[in-house]
Amino acid sequence: MKRRDFLKSTSALMGGTILYATGIPAMAQAEPVSGGTLIWGHSETTQNLDMHQTGTASTGRVLQNVHDSIVTVDKDLNVIPNLAESFEISADGLVYTFKLRPGVVFHNGQKMTSADVKFSFERCKDPATGAVNFEVFNSVASIDTPDDLTVVITLGQVNAPFLSRLAENGAGVIMPTGTGDVQGTTPIGCGPFKFVRREFGNEVELARFDDYWGGPAYLDKIIAREITEPTVRLTGLRTGELHMINDIPADRIAEIEGDDKFQVVSWFPLNWDFVNFNHDFEPFKNPKVREAFDYMIDKEALLEGALWGQGAVTASPSYPTSASYNHDLKQRPQDFEKAKALLAEAGYGEGELSVVFKATTNYPYHIEAAQIMLEWFRMAGVDATIEQLTWSDWLSQCWVDKDFQITMMNFFTLWEPDFLYYSLWNTEGAFNYRKISNAKVDELTAKARVTVDPQARADIYKQVQTVVHDETLDVILWFRNGTIGAQTGVMGLDTIVHPNGSNLNFHKVWLQS
């Protein structure tokens, strides 16, 4: 409980991604040394290695070390230069001019020029590529390369989130011209580490790239062993077979923290969770019923039950560090009387409503959460059962066919408000699997796209959150903590977490000899 209070207060005060570590000895200040192979027990399996095509957080987490994007974000999620030394946006918001950093070399020895930027963006835009983020470039009218280090992108219409969408590798990655065919198996970029090999589902090997523009990394090699079973991953750390693991099982964090042999790095947030109603399911067409369900859920208790308190409850899915976070919203408290009254108003007496909760085994804590909520639903006089689904079944039934009554999901790396609010709550949004159609939200999210002024945009998104909350379009639950457990000899872990909360960057990590 203490941890969460700490997290809440600091996040509110500092408004930044909080990263803290315990057990790091004073040695942490020591001079970094080069060399050594770091063995990382990765919690998930990497999939397609093509940065454009891959949609999984697991693959992006590893490729963060192989690739660099044209711009990036600082810890407060402000867009800052990266491969582009500087950028300029015309007053009408239609022309973006990027000045590229000179002397950037790809892993294949090619020098980065504006042609590579044009190649990468056009590849992402091309529907034949199958890029996850292709729609970022929908409004792009032309990409010109007046000289080797200048790229001018002209939009057909204002697209306010364009630049910040380029700060994620998914859309903003720069690949060397002509490497499209090999990216899926042997990714080539200009990041601090070269891709060496992958044994599918077993391990990925990366080696230091000595010509990295940001200066060579310390580690000779990184071996990312993919160990999805939490107990086995933890055992690997305990036996010393692994230098570090990400995603420590939530109930074990205290135990590892208390052990002198290990250090724990925690940060906030890793991702966020919410409960979804199908707005096409007759009872949930009535906002009173949705509100009633919100009143049945004790968010703090649910966080404690499903994640052993490793996170912080929130009424807004905007990153706590972002300008669009609406601090005025408060989650509804648990109140069974109110819930029953609302249900009665909607015409459902005790025991007259029954729902099926579909939860995916891909996130085991969703199964725990569903079981806890089920008890509360029953206490409020709603008859409920759980159907567990594998990840692909969840995708097929809930995401594509929209065949569910109530479910829950979580999202990683959605810090960019347009990506977040338009995709999830606009009637036309790509992630609107709940069949939500709310005129106010539609109008606001469309307006935000053509609103260039950052403060005005943030205010619009705050209004969106108010609507989502007032009409209980979904029940926003919490932000979940990210954790890394490591041997004490692993140094520089304070630099490892990318501001998006999911990616890990080993550029400044080193091993004590």
Added chain:
Amino acid sequence: MKLPASFRTSKGMLGIGLVLAILLIAVIAPVLIPADWATKMDMRARLSPPTWAHPLGTDQLGRDLMYRVLLGARTSIAIASAAVLMSIVIGLPLGLISGYAGRTTDNVLMRLVDTLLAFPALLLALTISAVLGPNLQNTIIAIGIAFTPFLARIIRGEALRVAQMPYVEAARTAGNSDARLIVRHILPNIMPAVIVQSTISLAFAILAEAGLSFLGLGTQPPDASWGLMIQASRDYLDRAPWTALVPGAAVALTVLGLNMFGDALRDALDPRSKGAS
């Protein structure tokens, strides 16, 4: 009624005792214990070791393991027995006919059985469950079908062996009909093997249900079944071993009882093995 000699050994008695006790629990527990006691959570007592309040400890959601294991008995036993019964009902005639008839019939039936047998039972059950959707009845069908070819193959092998025995040859020469030969001479002689196989299959069925539950295709939480309980315990084994040991012991005792019971039954049924004890 007097028990056959083989049941009056300590092993036979223990077997009968265990099987009866577990059947009794499976039938009576749901009557005596309110169903929601198995799903009631106590967040202040998660992964609690055995105490006065929770004699067998609690699981990761603070649910009482004693109530869960008692109420889970019915689910586990019902699924396993129904599945094994189903595989016997299909597998017995298949195996008997195949083993006895030989030649073309045997060839055709065994091709079919071989084909099904080539698919690992768990894989078969998984696929069937995935197709039919996860619920109690489909779990039974999935496990039942998956176990059928195995049983048929064993029975066929036994039937083949028995059919070659001199006394069957003699009965055949004496002019007995095929049906009579099968029912009177072959069936009784393969029953021991069927019983041994059934008791083992029951255990496997309980474990198979665990496997399916693990993949989300068996019993659905928060309902209790032993398989689901063991599956849920796997992340807490080193920290709260009782979460696995309680349902594990329930499974182990059931299997132990079934096997001893099966052995005793086998000795009682098989006139030739009397000398064994």
Added chain:
Amino acid sequence: MSYILNRILSMLLTLFLISAITFAVTNILPGDVAMMIMGTQSNPEALAGLRESLGLNDPLLVQYGRWIGGMLTGDWGTSLVFKEPIAPLLLQKMTASGLIVLFSMSIALICAVPLGVWAAVHPNRWQDTASSSAALLGVSLPDFFWGIMMILLFARGLHWLPSSGFVDPGEDLLLAFRHALLPSLALGLGLMAHLTRMTRATMTGILNQEFIRVARAKGLGERTVVWRYGLANAVGPVMTVAGLQVGYLFGSIIVIESLFNYTGMGWLTYQALLNRDIPLIQASVFVIAAVVMLANLIVDLLYVLVDPRIRLS
């Protein structure tokens, strides 16, 4: 000879049946290839287009013909999830799994046969009880339970063996064996329990038969009677059961390989099923079934060598 020829012909027929069943079952699996390719980017129009271009709208028989034609010509397609050609992927994973299947079968047989015989020779005495109890304990808990116990004991407690992972035998034979040992033990325990029981049951039956009594009456030593006459007759049935267990093993590796992060066939098939990677499910299920069938064929042929009576029929 004609028996063997007959068996091989029927094997080809079985292979055909396996392919048909595999194809049929994978085609009624919920979720489809187009959806898996598009994932979270799916929308109805794009899905319909992709289905058309993948030939998913063709009649099933046409699709089956295309698939089996590809399998025969070595074009096994590309995995949707792994984005790799399936044939080399399967070959590599089959080698990995072959190692632990072989290991666990050896471990199980080496322990089970003496234990089973020992129990049969001393019916209802402590030897019987001890071996039955050991066997029962092994069979009464799921493989993964033993797997985790072994990780806790041998890897975390004693630091003798690695807790997880797979190493290619071609790279480092000793290390490959060390990685294969724990998963093999976890698999072998359940199998051993089963084989012990079957050995005991078979041996008990044989030891009560006429010819054994005759042998005893002739004054042959008990050791000779049990091992030369008894066991020789039990080898056939025990082998049949062991052969059937190859199928059981290939089912169990689904869970065990995932637990130990041992990236073989079981792990691959599980991933394929979880992700509804239909081309990979089809190929791997077919390969597993074919391997299991081959194992049964070998057992059958050995049975003929051991038991000459079968040859006559």
